[in-house]
Amino acid sequence: MSKATHIRIDGVNKTFVSGRRQVVALQDIHLHIPHGQFTCLLGPSGCGKSTLLNAVAGFSHPSSGRITVDGAPVTGPGPERGMVFQEYALFPWMTVERNIAFGLEIEGQDKERIAATVEQLLKMLGLIEFRSRYPKDLSGGMRQRVAIARVLALDSPVMLMDEPFGALDALTRRNLQDELLRIWSETNKTILFVTHSIEEAIYLADRIVVMTYRPGTVKRDILVDLPRPRDPAAPAFNDLKRELGHLVMEEQQRHHQAERRMAVVD
Numbered sequence: 251m252s253k254a255t256h257i258r259i260d261g262v263n264k265t266f267v268s269g270r271r272q273v274v275a276l277q278d279i280h281l282h283i284p285h286g287q288f289t290c291l292l293g294p295s296g297c298g299k300s301t302l303l304n305a306v307a308g309f310s311h312p313s314s315g316r317i318t319v320d321g322a323p324v325t326g327p328g329p330e331r332g333m334v335f336q337e338y339a340l341f342p343w344m345t346v347e348r349n350i351a352f353g354l355e356i357e358g359q360d361k362e363r364i365a366a367t368v369e370q371l372l373k374m375l376g377l378i379e380f381r382s383r384y385p386k387d388l389s390g391g392m393r394q395r396v397a398i399a400r401v402l403a404l405d406s407p408v409m410l411m412d413e414p415f416g417a418l419d420a421l422t423r424r425n426l427q428d429e430l431l432r433i434w435s436e437t438n439k440t441i442l443f444v445t446h447s448i449e450e451a452i453y454l455a456d457r458i459v460v461m462t463y464r465p466g467t468v469k470r471d472i473l474v475d476l477p478r479p480r481d482p483a484a485p486a487f488n489d490l491k492r493e494l495g496h497l498v499m500e501e502q503q504r505h506h507q508a509e510r511r512m513a514v515v516d
């Protein structure tokens with residue numbers, strides 16, 4: 251069982267400089283994500299969702315501000331934070347089970363313990379029959395299951411997920427969303443999940459943080475108290491979908507306006 255882990259993001263700013271252009275990707279972000287919360291970062295392309303997630307992961311550093319996990323400042327990647335990307339970051343030369351075991355082997359765990367963990371994860375994610383296959387012989391959905399299993403193998407109390415289901419068809423996506431919710435309820439992990447799908451955010455999250463387009467700020471921070479399993483056809487689901495639709499659309503329009511301005515400048 252993972253230990254209780256919370257994330258604090260205090261006054262985080264991030265500016266990218268490329269040539270003469272400066273892009274303020276994040277501006278004055280404050281978020282406290284308590285232990286076990288499933289939080290979605292929602293917003294159109296370019297509003298800084300990945301930048302914020304990468305900063306929490308420790309892959310890139312904020313220009314200013316502070317991020318802590320359980321009070322410890324994030325200075326780089328760490329084992330208490332597992333990351334799942336949209337593109338299945340698997341080793342193509344390893345079978346499914348070797349891919350899942352890899353991180354544990356690096357940690358130097360003993361063989362029996364690794365085998366037991368891998369077995370449990372193969373079962374949990376419906377991968378038993380695929381254990382000896384290579385990633386190229388799997389569907390997108392199966393590859394993403396393996397990517398999730400790899401992160402779960404390390405038992406990080408925090409899971410950071412960057413549009414993990416973005417490349418999947420609707421049915422596979424719903425299937426994996428359900429599996430993720432099951433795993434989350436069984437493991438009590440703290441999840442920070444990036445998506446630009448409003449429906450996905452409402453289906454999954456305890457809390458939805460809507461971000462603005464450039465500079466990326468917190469536009470709205472909404473607690474979702476709909477009972478689970480959530481029904482996308484329910485009136486309350488649709489009310490929230492409409493509300494979020496307006497918020498995201500405003501930012502989408504700002505994105506389009508900015509693109510048109512840039513086209514004129516260029």
Ligand SMILES: Nc1ncnc2c1ncn2[C@@H]1O[C@H](COP(=O)(O)OP(=O)(O)OP(=O)(O)O)[C@@H](O)[C@H]1O
Pocket residue numbers: 266267268273274275293294295296297298299300301302446464
């Ligand atoms: N390395 C970089 N150098 C310069 N600008 C960057 C860099 N990374 C991101 N940006 C800019 O920062 C802004 C935020 O980008 P980010 O990728 O975080 O947005 P996002 O909301 O995750 O979008 P998407 O859904 O398309 O991934 C964008 O305007 C992007 O062009």
